[in-house]
Amino acid sequence: MPHQCTNCGHVFPDGSKEMLSGCPDCGGNKFQFKQGSVDDVEADTSDQPAGDSDPQPTGGSEPTSGPEPDASTTPDTTASTDSPASDPTPSPEAPTDSERSDAELMESDTADAEESPAQSSARSDVVSSDELPDSPPDAASTADADEPTTESEETAESSGLNQLRSELNDQFESIRIVSPGEYELNLMELYDRNEYIISLREDGRYIIEVPDSWDTDMPS
Amino acid sequence: MGLLTNLKDSVSRVTDRLFASEDPKRIGIYGPPNAGKTTLANRIARDWTGDAIGPESHVPHETRRARRKEGVDIERNGQSVTIDIVDTPGVATKVDYKEFLDHDIEKDDAIRRSREATEGVAEAMHWLREDVDGVIYVLDSTTDPFTQVNTMLIGIIESRDLPVLIFANKIDLDQADIDRVADAFPEHETVPLSALEGDNMDEVYDKIAEYFA
Ligand SMILES: Nc1nc2c(ncn2[C@@H]2O[C@H](COP(=O)(O)OP(=O)(O)OP(=O)(O)O)[C@@H](O)[C@H]2O)c(=O)[nH]1
Ligand SMILES: [Mg+2]
Numbered sequence: 266m267p268h269q270c271t272n273c274g275h276v277f278p279d280g281s282k283e284m285l286s287g288c289p290d291c292g293g294n295k296f297q298f299k300q301g302s303v304d305d306v307e308a309d310t311s312d313q314p315a316g317d318s319d320p321q322p323t324g325g326s327e328p329t330s331g332p333e334p335d336a337s338t339t340p341d342t343t344a345s346t347d348s349p350a351s352d353p354t355p356s357p358e359a360p361t362d363s364e365r366s367d368a369e370l371m372e373s374d375t376a377d378a379e380e381s382p383a384q385s386s387a388r389s390d391v392v393s394s395d396e397l398p399d400s401p402p403d404a405a406s407t408a409d410a411d412e413p414t415t416e417s418e419e420t421a422e423s424s425g426l427n428q429l430r431s432e433l434n435d436q437f438e439s440i441r442i443v444s445p446g447e448y449e450l451n452l453m454e455l456y457d458r459n460e461y462i463i464s465l466r467e468d469g470r471y472i473i474e475v476p477d478s479w480d481t482d483m484p485s
Numbered sequence: 486m487g488l489l490t491n492l493k494d495s496v497s498r499v500t501d502r503l504f505a506s507e508d509p510k511r512i513g514i515y516g517p518p519n520a521g522k523t524t525l526a527n528r529i530a531r532d533w534t535g536d537a538i539g540p541e542s543h544v545p546h547e548t549r550r551a552r553r554k555e556g557v558d559i560e561r562n563g564q565s566v567t568i569d570i571v572d573t574p575g576v577a578t579k580v581d582y583k584e585f586l587d588h589d590i591e592k593d594d595a596i597r598r599s600r601e602a603t604e605g606v607a608e609a610m611h612w613l614r615e616d617v618d619g620v621i622y623v624l625d626s627t628t629d630p631f632t633q634v635n636t637m638l639i640g641i642i643e644s645r646d647l648p649v650l651i652f653a654n655k656i657d658l659d660q661a662d663i664d665r666v667a668d669a670f671p672e673h674e675t676v677p678l679s680a681l682e683g684d685n686m687d688e689v690y691d692k693i694a695e696y697f698a
Pocket of ligand 1: 518
């Protein structure tokens with residue numbers, strides 16, 4: 266699956282080693298798996314691509330949303346050949362180290378049991394939505410999750426969305442997005458994964474962090 | 486994802502040497518949401534360092550990122566044991582924003598909390614694979630211990646051969662059933678406690694010193 270720099274949107278084709286030393290364009294070191302072909306992706310990375318100006322299909326079953334899933338978010342079925350599911354990760358005995366993925370370190374002067382906002386801001390520091398080059402309007406969170414779509418009521422659009430979800434789910438077995446805000450987790454898969462997932466998006470994309478950078482976000 | 490696997494291996498080789506063997510053991514505090522992990526982590530940290538680790542709440546998935554406190558010196562019988570404690574997000578196989586609506590959380594916030602909680606579970610599982618040397622598994626002893634989450638997590642911990650202590654928490658409550666917890670995990674030592682009230686903390690520290698020195 267291709268990757269995309271979360272900072273400038275630079276796309277790296279599947280298997281590219283370029284990103285190993287950071288993004289050549291902006292030096293960024295966070296990348297997201299990119300669903301779809303590289304061509305799709307490139308169309309997706311310009312600032313205001315024509316195809317992205319319409320409401321995203323992730324908007325759910327609101328009749329005001331566009332009629333078709335946008336090409337930029339439609340997974341290329343060939344991508345599934347490189348899905349995590351079809352690529353068994355190494356056993357737990359694989360080499361590991363303890364430094365990369367440190368938890369937030371609580372220094373004595375920053376620890377404050379009562380201060381909940383510190384925690385949520387720590388989260389948004391990791392990946393804020395404006396770090397995502399093609400962030401759709403917060404469509405996912407406004408999607409109507411209260412009304413489970415019944416088969417008979419399905420519009421062409423919502424079945425497209427459901428199909429998109431199920432394709433993404435097939436590629437990424439460890440977390441299933443049942444509906445916006447509702448997740449099913451496969452603990453075994455999560456445990457077995459190499460990459461560390463740091464941010465989910467409702468359209469099924471997820472942000473991974475390359476090990477190199479795993480210390481830079483943490484206060485120390 | 487061969488690309489990332491390769492990258493990770495090379496990073497591992499570089500960073501492996503940074504870690505001396507006498508580093509303090511890193512003890513992960515694991516368990517389902519609301520078991521009292523953060524309450525326990527705060528009590529340990531307050532008892533031995535004076536600081537707290539993070540916010541406690543009756544709302545599940547309060548902890549959504551792992552937090553650690555380094556160099557906690559626990560003194561037992563004239564000896565001192567140094568550990569790093571990591572308070573992890575509660576692990577669940579399902580996260581649904583609707584469960585937060587009951588706690589006076591607006592829908593948008595509930596959906597965001599749900600997503601963060603899911604990311605938190607991913608983080609907790611990631612830590613379990615790579616970054617802990619021992620586990621304190623915290624259970625609310627007023628609830629049924631035979632759950633999928635408990636079985637899977639304990640299974641993973643056993644497969645890694647990590648030292649583990651089961652903490653049967655909330656024994657101050659009438660409905661607490663310590664035996665039920667002990668019977669659920671007969672292979673492991675169960676320590677009853679109330680993290681909130683501080684009950685039986687002497688035994689807690691004895692066992693931590695014994696298992697994680
Ligand atoms: N009665 C009683 N309540 C406790 C005890 N320990 C924790 N609690 C309460 O249980 C609730 C959850 O405690 P937390 O420490 O936030 O639980 P947690 O395991 O960290 O939960 P998550 O972060 O959501 O995974 C809070 O309301 C605590 O006050 C205990 O020993 N006795
Ligand atoms: Mg907690």
